[in-house]
Every structure is written in structure tokens, then in C-alpha cells.
Amino acid sequence: MLDPRDGRPGDFEAAARTLGAHDHSIRRLFSAVIGKGIHDPIVWGREFQVPRRLTAMIRAPLPRLVLERSVVSPVDGFEKLVFHTQDELAVETVLIPLHKPGAVSVCLSCQVGCPVACSFCATGRMSQWRNLETWEILDQFIHAREVVRSQQRRVTGAVFMGMGEPLLASVKPQVLAAASLLSYPYGGQIASKAITISTVGIVPQIDEYTAEGHKFRLAISLGAATDAKRAWLVPVAARWSIAEVMAAARRHALARRCRVMLSYVCISGVNVSEDDARALGELIGETPVRLDLIDVTDPTGRFRPPASEELRAFRDALTRYVGQPVVRRYSGGADILAACGTLAGSE
Ligand code: SF4
Structure with missing residues (x-):
């Protein structure tokens, strides 16, 4: 069927x-x-x-995720949808209000839990994990769109930045199939360039993704600018050196003739010093990038975001050493555990 x-x-x-x-x-x-x-x-x-x-050729009934509940942040309007799968595992999806009135982007999950196990991420600490099927990724979008439509708003974008690492070899086919269905004119009708796939830097899969010529945007999350810190913060992805990750990012920028989106999770006292800014500058060199700074959100309190003074000094240093666009990206919904790195943190 x-x-x-x-x-x-x-x-x-x-x-x-x-x-x-x-x-x-x-x-x-x-x-x-x-x-x-x-x-x-x-x-x-x-x-x-x-x-x-x-x-008669279609498997029936089509299986669905069950939407258990939704919770809206009174602080910034981010909304978290909590689903359970048919095998009773928790999957979370986030509705991100965009600047344009009524427009919403959906942050999708591709795995339950995550084997990459970044030290600052609640998803990586979940007790079990499995890859989601393509339909389970797509069904998050279908449910999310229903919720958004009931609020007289509309979904204009999708980001694969929820639970899981989208470019792991075992889940990448499902992620790309779901992204294709999202952008398909008879499917989700989301513009390809409004779909972003984010990775912690799985080098062979970045190269394969580049060679396949997808039109979706790619975001690479560095975690740290040195191998030693990356091995601590992003242990599984650290099997590829930060120089190898950056080389893959450069190949992608050249092939696509675009700036690569680099994201950098800022952690007080860990990766926001002048030395970190200098290391980032040396690493990036002439590669055209846009560097997105995101405050860490760690419900356990182990990792804290930089205070405004610490962050200002880091941004000043980045202006000197990187000299390319640096944007501070807001990771909302922290109060409802919907921010980056907090999904399924209540498990
Ligand atoms: S930050 Fe991303 S890659 Fe790292 S454990 Fe969390 S979900 Fe996985």
C-alpha cells in the first residue's frame, strides 16, 4: 500500500x-x-x-500523530505543540511568530531524542531516541498549519531545528523527502528558500547535500570555534574537526554562491571570550557567512547565556576579527521550554 x-x-x-x-x-x-x-x-x-x-492503493487509515496539547508563551507568543507517536513517544513542534503580521514559521523535529547528545541540549539528554518517518515529520506541519489557520494566521516557512539532527545519514532521506513535500506545489506550497535545514556539522552529509543541489537553506551550528571546546559541547559531531566543518561550509557557499548561515550558541564563560572571537575570525577567513548568535537556554542551569556586557564585548570582538554580518537571533519560548535546546526538556 x-x-x-x-x-x-x-x-x-x-x-x-x-x-x-x-x-x-x-x-x-x-x-x-x-x-x-x-x-x-x-x-x-x-x-x-x-x-x-x-x-484503493493508499494505506488506510493513514496513521497520524496525536496532538496532546499546545502551550502558548505569555511572554513572546511562541507556541509549543506536544504530540505522541503511535508508539507513545513524545515529539515537540514550535510555532514561531514572524515579524510580518500573521506569518508563522514551524520548527519541526526529525527524531525523538537525539544521538548527537550536545551537552547543552535537553533533547540530547532524553532517555531514548529513534528517527521519525517522513509522514511523522510532515504530519507535524499539517497539524501546525491547522492550529495556525484556526488563529487566522498562515504558515510561511519551516525550519528543521527541532528535536534531532537532520543531516545524520539515517534520517536525512526522511528530512529531505519531507522538505520536498513541504515545497511541492500540490503539497505544502512553502517556498524552498523559506525552508531551512540546520546541522551541527556532519561533514560527509553536508557535502552530499551540496552535491545534490537542494534549494532549501542550510544552517551550520558551530558550537565552538576550537576542537577542544567542540569536543566537550558537541561530542558526536566533533569526530570532524572544526576546520573540516568550515571547509564543507565553504564548498557549500561556493557551489550555491551564497553566504552560509552559521549559528553559534553563546554560553557565558565558555565560548564568548576575545580568544573565541579571534578563533572564529581565523576559522571563517574569507568564506562568505552570516553569523547568527543564539543565547543558550538550559533549564538545568548548568549553562548560562552571557550577560549583556559579556555579549557586547564578544560582538565588538567579532566586528574586529570576523568583519562579516553578525545577527543576534532570538530563541523564544524559553518560559514554556520551546527554545532551542529545550525541547522535551520536561520529559
Ligand atoms: S542541539 Fe541539535 S544536534 Fe545537539 S543534541 Fe540537541 S537536537 Fe541533537
Whole structure:
């Protein structure tokens, strides 16, 4: 049996065609299931004229994530959706209000827990982990869009910055299939350049991603500017040196003719000194980048964000040593454990 939410659109189309379905019927099915979030085969036939012959090829009923609850931050309006999977695992998704009124970006999870186990991240401390299926990633989006529409707002972007590392070899195919379905004209209809995939620096997969020529944006999270600190903060990804990560970022910038988005989690007393800024400057060199600074949010209190004076000194130093755009990115929803690094922190 087929599922239009699993695999890339072209894979599904080819499989359905082999079984005798016509292109226009296949597209109507995509429009119903992904474009409108309708999971009832009777409605596919009645309102989208999906022929019964195609409906009979689809696995039924289509499985869904269960939306357990949503919680909105009274501080900044970030909203967290808490789901459980069919095997009763927790998955969290965040609705990020954008500057444009009524526009929302959805932060999606690709794994339950995360084997990369960054020392500052609650997801990495979860007791178990597994990869999500493509449909489980996409279903977060479908549920999120329903919530957003009920608030008379609309989803205009998606970021893969939730639970999990999207470029691990075992989950990258599901992530890219879900991103393709999100951008598909008969699917999620989100512009490719409004979809961002974030990685802690899995070098072979960055190179493969670059070679595959995807139109989605790539963000690389450095963690630290030296190998010693990176080995402590991002232990699993530290099997590739920071120089190797930066070389892969450079190859991506050259291939795409773009600035690479680098994110840097700022931790007081750990990675925001003048020496760290100098090391970042040497590392980045002439590679065109945009450096996003994000305050660490660690509910355990082990890691603290820099105080305003410490951060100001770090930014001044970055102006001298990096000399490229540096942006402070707001990681909202800290009060409801929806900020970067806090998802499933209440487990
Ligand atoms: S920061 Fe990202 S890569 Fe690191 S443990 Fe958390 S989810 Fe995984």
C-alpha cells in the first residue's frame, strides 16, 4: 500500500503510475492530503474527485500523530505543540511568530531524542531516541498549519531545528523527502528558500547535500570555534574537526554562491571570550557567512547565556576579527521550554 506522505513526491507519483493512476488524480490526492490536510478517503473522492481506483492503493487509515496539547508563551507568543507517536513517544513542534503580521514559521523535529547528545541540549539528554518517518515529520506541519489557520494566521516557512539532527545519514532521506513535500506545489506550497535545514556539522552529509543541489537553506551550528571546546559541547559531531566543518561550509557557499548561515550558541564563560572571537575570525577567513548568535537556554542551569556586557564585548570582538554580518537571533519560548535546546526538556 502507498502513502502520499512518505518519500519524495516523484517516488510516490512513479509508484502510483505503475499501478495505473493518472497524473491529475495523483496531484488531486496530494492536494487533499498534504495541501488541505484531509485524511478521509470519502472526502478525497467527493471534494477532490480522486478516483476510487487510486484511493484503493493508499494505506488506510493513514496513521497520524496525536496532538496532546499546545502551550502558548505569555511572554513572546511562541507556541509549543506536544504530540505522541503511535508508539507513545513524545515529539515537540514550535510555532514561531514572524515579524510580518500573521506569518508563522514551524520548527519541526526529525527524531525523538537525539544521538548527537550536545551537552547543552535537553533533547540530547532524553532517555531514548529513534528517527521519525517522513509522514511523522510532515504530519507535524499539517497539524501546525491547522492550529495556525484556526488563529487566522498562515504558515510561511519551516525550519528543521527541532528535536534531532537532520543531516545524520539515517534520517536525512526522511528530512529531505519531507522538505520536498513541504515545497511541492500540490503539497505544502512553502517556498524552498523559506525552508531551512540546520546541522551541527556532519561533514560527509553536508557535502552530499551540496552535491545534490537542494534549494532549501542550510544552517551550520558551530558550537565552538576550537576542537577542544567542540569536543566537550558537541561530542558526536566533533569526530570532524572544526576546520573540516568550515571547509564543507565553504564548498557549500561556493557551489550555491551564497553566504552560509552559521549559528553559534553563546554560553557565558565558555565560548564568548576575545580568544573565541579571534578563533572564529581565523576559522571563517574569507568564506562568505552570516553569523547568527543564539543565547543558550538550559533549564538545568548548568549553562548560562552571557550577560549583556559579556555579549557586547564578544560582538565588538567579532566586528574586529570576523568583519562579516553578525545577527543576534532570538530563541523564544524559553518560559514554556520551546527554545532551542529545550525541547522535551520536561520529559
Ligand atoms: S542541539 Fe541539535 S544536534 Fe545537539 S543534541 Fe540537541 S537536537 Fe541533537
